[in-house]
Amino acid sequence: MAIWLFTFIVLFLVIGMPIAFGLGLAVAMTILINGKIPMTMVFQQFYQGVDSFTLIALPLFILAGNLIAQAKIIDDILVLCNVLVGKIRGGLANANIVGSMFFAGISGSAVAETAAIGGALIPAMVKNGYDPDFSVAVTASASVIGPIIPPSIGMVLYGSIMPVSVAALFAGGLVPGIMLGIGLMMVATFISYKRKYPVITEKYGVKGTIKALVKTFPALLMPIIILGGILGGVFTPTEAAAVANIYALLIGFFYYRSLDLKGVISCIKSSMVLAGAVLTIVAITYPLGWLVAMGQVPQHLVEIITSITSNKYLVLFFINIFLLFLGCIMDANANLLIFAPILAPLALQLGIDPVHFGVIFVLNIIIGLATPPFGVCLFVASGIGKIPIERAMKAIIPFVLVEICVLFLVTYFPALILTFPKLMGLIK
Numbered sequence: 001m002a003i004w005l006f007t008f009i010v011l012f013l014v015i016g017m018p019i020a021f022g023l024g025l026a027v028a029m030t031i032l033i034n035g036k037i038p039m040t041m042v043f044q045q046f047y048q049g050v051d052s053f054t055l056i057a058l059p060l061f062i063l064a065g066n067l068i069a070q071a072k073i074i075d076d077i078l079v080l081c082n083v084l085v086g087k088i089r090g091g092l093a094n095a096n097i098v099g100s101m102f103f104a105g106i107s108g109s110a111v112a113e114t115a116a117i118g119g120a121l122i123p124a125m126v127k128n129g130y131d132p133d134f135s136v137a138v139t140a141s142a143s144v145i146g147p148i149i150p151p152s153i154g155m156v157l158y159g160s161i162m163p164v165s166v167a168a169l170f171a172g173g174l175v176p177g178i179m180l181g182i183g184l185m186m187v188a189t190f191i192s193y194k195r196k197y198p199v200i201t202e203k204y205g206v207k208g209t210i211k212a213l214v215k216t217f218p219a220l221l222m223p224i225i226i227l228g229g230i231l232g233g234v235f236t237p238t239e240a241a242a243v244a245n246i247y248a249l250l251i252g253f254f255y256y257r258s259l260d261l262k263g264v265i266s267c268i269k270s271s272m273v274l275a276g277a278v279l280t281i282v283a284i285t286y287p288l289g290w291l292v293a294m295g296q297v298p299q300h301l302v303e304i305i306t307s308i309t310s311n312k313y314l315v316l317f318f319i320n321i322f323l324l325f326l327g328c329i330m331d332a333n334a335n336l337l338i339f340a341p342i343l344a345p346l347a348l349q350l351g352i353d354p355v356h357f358g359v360i361f362v363l364n365i366i367i368g369l370a371t372p373p374f375g376v377c378l379f380v381a382s383g384i385g386k387i388p389i390e391r392a393m394k395a396i397i398p399f400v401l402v403e404i405c406v407l408f409l410v411t412y413f414p415a416l417i418l419t420f421p422k423l424m425g426l427i428k
Contacts, residue, residue: 002295005030019334020280027287042287049286054160059275060241064248066267069116071252071259073219077102080212090192092125093138100142101181104149110369114143114377118384133395136385140370140377141399147366149177154362164354166237167230168426172359172417176410183402218251231424285337302346312350327368335365356414367403
């Protein structure tokens with residue numbers, strides 16, 4: 001049964017069928033061939049897939065990110081980033097990366113981050129003398145930080161299908177997210193010195209810095225409210241997503257005064273479309289996971305791998321390579337929903353902490369958003385920069401290599417992920 005199931009999945013994905021329909025049809029055809037499983041089980045599992053309080057956070061965080069982008073709050077955040085890092089060689093490139101780190105604490109979506117920050121900064125970087133391919137590469141690689149610094153849509157998905165605390169995953173993503181930002185800034189600064197990219201000459205001074213901080217303070221307060229509330233036990237991630245929307249509406253309408261009813265309706269529509277697509281995939285992966293469990297695929301995989309080696313570090317190495325490869329050819333959410341239920345039991349049996357593995361898994365699949373040939377963020381950024389995707393692929397290589405180095409560092413030094421969750425009392 002498992003052989004039929006994966007044969008159909010590969011076939012439908014190769015011919016270009018939409019992921020949700022391909023997975024659903026693979027499940028249906030496998031059950032029909034098996035002939036012993038009632039089709040009603042598919043519908044029961046499909047319903048259970050989205051019957052989750054945690055999953056309500058997903059459309060709400062998507063909406064919050066869209067509201068922030070619609071309110072043009074990101075423009076003020078980028079001004080603050082220029083104040084903080086603009087004096088470094090390649091100041092706009094570094095402001096791009098720091099802006100992504102700030103926006104990551106609001107949105108949790110890499111694609112939204114690429115569109116919001118890329119739309120503002122890629123044309124500005126090109127105008128100020130940066131090569132278009134470099135501008136695109138910086139934006140696409142920095143947007144990967146979005147789903148690892150909490151709130152993270154990928155972590156919400158992982159926590160909804162695996163028995164892992166979403167709050168613990170959020171806390172575990174803080175250090176890797178900061179490491180990604182610092183690593184990307186080092187590469188951007190090195191290339192900027194090599195190519196003699198400009199330094200921002202505008203002088204802000206103490207008064208200008210304080211003014212920028214005051215103006216952006218309400219926007220910067222949003223991730224503090226979200227993370228502080230979740231990690232402090234004030235509210236759940238789902239409730240935090242609702243609070244984020246209320247806060248975004250308040251500051252958008254009354255502080256920045258850049259939101260109107262038409263803009264809010266547009267955000268709701270676009271959020272519904274994106275959330276509907278993701279949740280459809282989530283729903284269909286439940287009967288898929290149920291069939292995988294019935295076929296005892298995780299158990300067989302554990303037996304095969306442990307017969308070769310029981311060294312958990314070696315197993316983690318091969319899992320990383322496998323997921324990085326999948327990230328080059330498959331959608332990130334599909335990778336998570338299909339392979340997390342298969343690989344997580346293996347990690348658990350080898351004694352790997354579930355929060356540690358969860359953060360590694362999410363980091364793996366989000367790197368795929370920027371890797372050729374199918375990195376979604378790479379396509380979005382190259383579209384904004386109006387350059388061929390081939391040029392963008394070449395330019396992003398040094399940035400992706402840094403992200404892979406961070407991945408392996410947090411893989412083999414678990415304390416980088418687990419320290420914060422332990423300090424917060426979220427794990428023992």
